Amino acid sequence: MTKVLLSVHVLAAILAVGSITVAASMFPRYALRTSAGQDPDGRAAGIAALLHRICRGYAVAGLAVPVFGIATGAALGVLTDTWLLASLALTVIAAALLALAVLPGQRRLLAFSQDRAAQDRAGQDREAQDPAALEAQRSAATRLTMLTGIFNVLWAIVVILMIVRPGSTTGA
Numbered sequence: 001m002t003k004v005l006l007s008v009h010v011l012a013a014i015l016a017v018g019s020i021t022v023a024a025s026m027f028p029r030y031a032l033r034t035s036a037g038q039d040p041d042g043r044a045a046g047i048a049a050l051l052h053r054i055c056r057g058y059a060v061a062g063l064a065v066p067v068f069g070i071a072t073g074a075a076l077g078v079l080t081d082t083w084l085l086a087s088l089a090l091t092v093i094a095a096a097l098l099a100l101a102v103l104p105g106q107r108r109l110l111a112f113s114q115d116r117a118a119q120d121r122a123g124q125d126r127e128a129q130d131p132a133a134l135e136a137q138r139s140a141a142t143r144l145t146m147l148t149g150i151f152n153v154l155w156a157i158v159v160i161l162m163i164v165r166p167g168s169t170t171g172a
Helices: 002-035 043-061 063-077 081-122 129-164
Strands: none
Touching: 002 043, 002 063, 002 129, 043 081, 043 129, 063 081, 081 129
């Protein structure tokens, strides 16, 4: 049973967290391209919206990662090991960062993008866009890129803790 739990845990981590890290990393570029008026055909706006949906959907699916991780830890009798507790703490921090900063930041940038698209449809002159608004969008995209990077680093540390766990009996 332990092998099944571990397999589901690892597969969920690869599919859910991997998808979030890729989509969240790509999102700011497309959202900023849209809001900066560099998306005449609307393709970047569609890509940004899709990347946000991927992040949201896989965030929910990603809940399986700690659930099956805890079940695997219980089956192995390692729930009180420091490496596992550290991994769980980092997982909680990464999840909070995703839910409280990354996803809301993506929503804000999508709102900027939708405002820009509405201006384009209304035939408003591209030069008439407020430079302060463009700077705010660039700043939001930069902040979102940084937060996404932190999210990705947290998961990389968790992966390393899972592979090179102290007291491992694998001999590696």
